[in-house]
Amino acid sequence: xxWEEMSKRQQGLVLALMSAEAAxxxxxxxxxxxxxxETVRGRRGLWWLGIFVQPVGPIVYLLWGRxxxxxxxxxxxxxxxxxxxxxxxxxxxxxxxxL
Numbered sequence: 001x002x003w004e005e006m007s008k009r010q011q012g013l014v015l016a017l018m019s020a021e022a023a024x025x026x027x028x029x030x031x032x033x034x035x036x037x038e039t040v041r042g043r044r045g046l047w048w049l050g051i052f053v054q055p056v057g058p059i060v061y062l063l064w065g066r067x068x069x070x071x072x073x074x075x076x077x078x079x080x081x082x083x084x085x086x087x088x089x090x091x092x093x094x095x096x097x098x099l
Contacts, residue, residue: 021055028058031066039067 003011028051032044040047047065050057 021058024058024062025051025054028061028065032061035066041065041067 006014032040032047032051037044041064047061050065051061
């Protein structure tokens with residue numbers, strides 16, 4: 001079917017799907033190119049080939065090709081200067097009012 005023969009609704013759907021596919025591919029390429037080597041499951045060269053198998057390649061990489069970071073919520077937050085910070089300690093304390 002030619003572009004001119006499609007209804008406006010069909011053209012909009014095609015454009016939306018193309019945008020989603022491009023966004024997923026770009027996300028996967030950036031993650032694979034600039035992410036740490038330890039976060040990729042398997043061989044990077046095979047993932048490079050797999051990413052460009054449209055439309056499932058980027059989705060498969062983003063779901064199964066990356067190692068997920070461990071739960072960081074359980075680790076205490078560290079201050080840049082002193083080490084671990086207690087809950088609420090990063091807020092400034094109110095000054096006493098002088099009368």
